[in-house]
Amino acid sequence: MPPILPLILSGGSGTRLWPLSREAYPKQFLPLVGDTTMLQATWQRAAPIAGGAPIVVANKEHRFMAAEQLRECGVVPNALILEPVGRNTAPAIAVGALQALALEQDALLLVLPSDHVIRDADAFHAAVAVAAEAAANDKLVTFGIVPTAPHTGYGYIKAAAGEQLVREVERFVEKPDQETAQSYLASGQYLWNSGMFMFKASRYIEELRRQQPAILAACEQALARGSRDQDYVRLDADAFASSPSDSIDYAVMEKTADAVVVPLDAGWSDVGSWSALWEVSDKDEAGNAHHGDVIEIDCRNTYAYGNRLIGMVGLQDVIVVETDDAVLVGHRDRIQDVKDIVGRIRRDGRSEASAHRKVYRPWGAYDSIDNGTRFQVKRITVNPGATLSLQMHHHRAEHWIVVSGTAEVTRGNEVILLAENQSTYIPLGVTHRLKNPGKLPLELIEVQSGSYLGEDDIVRFEDNYGRA
Template identity: 60%
Template sequence: MILPVIIAGGSGSRLWPLSRKLRPKQFLPLYGDHTMLQQTLFRLEGLEKQAPIVICNEEHRFLVAEQLRRIGTEGWRILLEPVGRNTAPAIALSAIAATQEDEDPLLLVLAADHLIQDVERFHASIEQAIPLAEQDYLVTFGVVPSHAETGYGYIHQGQELGQGFKVKRFVEKPDADTAATYLASGEYLWNSGMFLFRASRYLEELEQHQPAMLEACRAAMADTANDLDFTRLDAEAFARCPEDSVDYAVMEKTEMAAVVPLDARWSDIGSWSSLWDVSDKCDAGNSCHGDVLHENTRNTLVRADSRLVATVGIENLVIVETKDAVLVAHKDKAQDVKKVVQRLKDERRSEFENHREVYRPWGIYDSVDNGERYQVKRITVKPGAKLSVQMHHHRAEHWIVVSGTAEVTNGEKTYLVSENESTYIPIGQVHALKNPGVIPLELIEVQSGSYLGEDDIVRLKDNYGRA
């Protein structure tokens, strides 16, 4: 039986301004109507499998749970990494979890942010890999290259093994001339970062090559706690774990590495230019999303999320508009977007971390306007959801209900506020907000005070484990 393991970490910095630290690319609908994580789960349909394990960062936990719920995935487990330690420890955690109940499934390790357009061929490659994994090989999937790509690592195929090959060697990202040589030889595949192996075999290899890593992961999994939809690890034990990728920690060292070719229109969508490559385009080569007007424009990607974007007399550009930022870049320089992200991080700008529109387990808020001593938010609360019981030391709040009905706790009083009505929360007052209805509650919140940061929230009780 196959146990899918979905690794949902990563920052996707080259897809800024759409991808942000707290909402990276795996949680975005970059290609189609569903997010990359949801598409990863959809393409498992038709395989004989167990319910998946999803591994994510603590700060992304509610995004993962909500996106799984929206597509009706059942029986899943979410492992929360207290800190990022790369892919080798993440897979070890899943392998330990998988073997705790005297089971030893084949782990199908997938990244949550890849695109695979030909699902039938993807399934065929998995079927080809199963016999090798059952013979104790650690199988990776090598993408059949379509061009001389310098942005991927490569796998050199060795001795034939049924419908796969022994791995002769893993190769780092090459320069253009070397990549052309690899392509011409027909012996090299792109390293996709997807794997199939038995859980116990992975742990055996890790014990041989990275014993300290395995010891830390076992210690972290020895003291877990279930919290709502999540499994929390022993944070102190996991913090002692060495950081390394599965390629460096295991695959490049084992004698049992095998590769199965994958020709399924795969892409890791690592930049805006790679998204343009796989997107549908008009006759002029333009890929447009949202409210876009283009005149005399060629070979350009335009994404408008909140307003009209018009282009005139340009070509080979990437233009991405969000509510709080606009990116304009040449397609050939799209990889350098990460340099902009680093500057935003160094300058501690909010555009590095999150969008103006912020998702919470209870709904969404949009920071509409702000000034020296005020901030205006539009808040949407899901039916039946409740914000934490909290108070603020430095700000007061006015709530004006736009749609729906609010159940407000204001000090010792609890009362309803209906559409076109308002209420006032003084500084220091313990308060809470709930949507008791069956339609979304929408309200405008006006904050005023000497300090308006999100860290001026003292949570006293919370349905989502944040108190």
């Protein structure tokens, strides 16, 4: 039996869980269920049955978050492939399969989205063992979720009749209306389409070459013309962008004669909305699921998530989500319409659709705590041993005040050390760099002043993270 190699797809930047999930910090990097993030939980769930470290495909803008979160749970990926643009799942899986073959592993790829919840890991492992037998015999396996309700938000798979552990796929169907979903549930032949798959790397490439040669050619060129630096495999942007954008369902699974489905009953959810997250969360006797500092009086079937104190009185079927810069309140039956709020934010040119107030960087993070005309105040955290780029600004000066830790500051031709309560001034146009030489996080307050304070007013001369 070939080894099982998890291929984790982490390229999504969806905003259905706004305001917590945003383009720059999507849901797979958030601890929505439990203490670990969804990406970390995906790997931890697959690790006991994996034959090696995973291959991860991620958006290039999320590369540092993906690498750091995997490092936190003790794994260095076989490859962390960076997508310059999104091209849906068929190309993403193709570059993962090609990378597996380049590693001389014609492994059984276990393709897993990084943002799903599976409550019963043992049932998941049992289903993977069944799928592995079929995949080793050149089948292309998908996992179909045993439906618990006539859900209209999922696509469905019609499986051949019977009680076999592996069934032939008769057809894939789009999201149905309520009446059609009821008939699917009653028939016993339909399963929810999970978006999880298993097959030999070579078998997927063979099928893609037959069904979608343009996708395969673009992905081969993207890898051949790409580059590897640090822990990343960077795809060539022009080559990858030339690939047709298509899902694996449309590109391969609906066309192949070798598609089979393994039923999975393991407490699965794709956490596609706040109401879905409420469904998979632990609840009190009144059906309330709360995360954070929440005081509720006479509430039923509510969901609340936030950092600050949230008070709720006399509410039923209501979602409340609080972040540093936004609050969402909505009825559970309408909460999927949050996408319309995000659309309006984008049309208004506001940043809340794409980024949080706190922004993570490979060296740490910064939080924009105040701003106005010609000034901005940030709280900056620099990880132990981390260094920001050697840089210069054309339009702003900066004042740095150390709150805790030690700062090594390069300012022009001088290098100085600052301790707690000490400060320095970086004039406009002066080359500078900030480093944390200590073993504890460096916390400082930065006050910017000038005619333009945008993040694009940075000229990098040297950078440890390949951004210069």
